[in-house]
Amino acid sequence: MKTKFHASHRRHIWKKLAGFCVFNTISLTLVAWIADAELTEAGPNAKETQQDACSRTSLDALNSCRTSAQSAYSLSLGNCDNIPDPAQREQCHQDAQAALQVALQTCQDQFVARQQLCGLLGGGPYNPVIDPANFGGPIDNPYFPLIPGRTLIYEAHTVDGIKRNTVTATHETVQILGVTCVQVHDVVYLNGERIEDTLDWFAQDHQGNVWYFGENTLEISNGLVVSTEGTFTSGVNGAKPGIIMETHPAVGDAYRQEFVLGTGEDSEQVVGLDKTVRVPYGTFDHCVEIKETTALEPTVIVHDFYAPGIGPVMSLESGERLELVQIVNE
Known part of the structure; x- marks a missing residue:
């Protein structure tokens, strides 16, 4: 429900500023990018991969990172809403959208790096015994x-x-x-x-x-x-x-x-x-x-x-x- 609320909120803003078609194009691009990232992280052996603690940790961190990116994006939109000049407000929205995509790409890059480390260290939980x-x-x-x-x-x-x-x-x-x-x-x-x-x-x-x-x-x-x-x-x-x-x-x-x-x-x-x-x-x-x-x-x-x-x-x-x-x- 939260994701749908944020999406409808963005559509409302972009209708007012640049028209529904502009926002819809950007939204579809972002959705396609996220879907592609999820397919990448899942892959053909997703069921087997997700059984080990290291890979599950990577996925948990990925979800947390994406949530943080979305939260920062929503706050940016809120700041944009308070810019009175329409052109500046539209530019603010575009900048926020670009920043979101960069943040999501960073989340994906971190996920890939964690998975590579899992390959080196093995899939077991990291829990060193300290006596x-x-x-x-x-x-x-x-x-x-x-x-x-x-x-x-x-x-x-x-x-x-x-x-x-x-x-x-x-x-x-x-x-x-x-x-x-x-x-x-x-x-x-x-x-x-x-x-x-x-x-x-x-x-x-x-x-x-x-x-x-x-x-x-x-x-x-x-x-x-x-x-x-x-x-x-x-x-x-x-x-x-x-x-x-x-x-x-x-x-x-x-x-x-x-x-x-x-x-x-x-x-x-x-x-x-x-x-x-x-x-x-x-x-x-x-x-x-x-x-x-x-x-x-x-x-x-x-x-x-x-x-x-x-x-x-x-x-x-x-x-x-x-x-x-x-x-x-x-």
């Missing part, structure tokens, strides 16, 4: 050591200027799901101005895998916090931890780094071993290369390189090269 007794001690994984008091400093030359990233393993700890996690302070500066300030929480299991339990992140503009998007704590509102570094990385290994449906869905895949990486701080052999992706931004692909005894030494994303330039110890 506090299986955690404890220092984080000394050779590819992700966290030495309290040590700061790794990175720099990148971007189109917006010089980005500087300081990552400090603090002496502070946080209890999450009964596990004692090391707190890491990660700050990003652009041309000397702080733009991100994050506290990350990690713990290592007795097998040597390093787990990512959450973060408290702030996006900053002109000294003011403008967003906390990405913040999560495992065990709260369905958030679950993931692995940031395996004990023995092997090419082809794939795993979730975090799982907060619709908020944080980063995943990793090991794509290279024994790499040599040259950065301003030095040359490192036997590096592990990991590809990081997220279903929330399917076109964003990051390649991170981890050196034994150091941790991350270089990150490549869309032509941006973030490199280790300095290490400071207490």
Whole structure:
């Protein structure tokens, strides 16, 4: 009933502004696009696909995304209704329609990315068993050591200027799901101005895998916090931890780094071993290369390189090269 109400409301507006034929053409185009997307997501093996938890989760997220897009569209139409000039009001409606189609395409792209990840990870539910007794001690994984008091400093030359990233393993700890996690302070500066300030929480299991339990992140503009998007704590509102570094990385290994449906869905895949990486701080052999992706931004692909005894030494994303330039110890 809600969908029909929104459709009739839009028809009424477009009759007044541009005539029924114009709106009807756009509506039919949108309906055809959605129908095509639904056929794509279903496919010939839809019945079999929808039986596994991973694919059902993808469909649930797709439905949620589409509902949010439709809600935003309806609010946009409401704002358009209050524009007195007919030509400007019509343009507002057209812009809202275009934005809706972009949003729906994004929903579909995210769905495809989630399904691809299901293919890598399998169809079972994501529910890692966290036993506090299986955690404890220092984080000394050779590819992700966290030495309290040590700061790794990175720099990148971007189109917006010089980005500087300081990552400090603090002496502070946080209890999450009964596990004692090391707190890491990660700050990003652009041309000397702080733009991100994050506290990350990690713990290592007795097998040597390093787990990512959450973060408290702030996006900053002109000294003011403008967003906390990405913040999560495992065990709260369905958030679950993931692995940031395996004990023995092997090419082809794939795993979730975090799982907060619709908020944080980063995943990793090991794509290279024994790499040599040259950065301003030095040359490192036997590096592990990991590809990081997220279903929330399917076109964003990051390649991170981890050196034994150091941790991350270089990150490549869309032509941006973030490199280790300095290490400071207490």
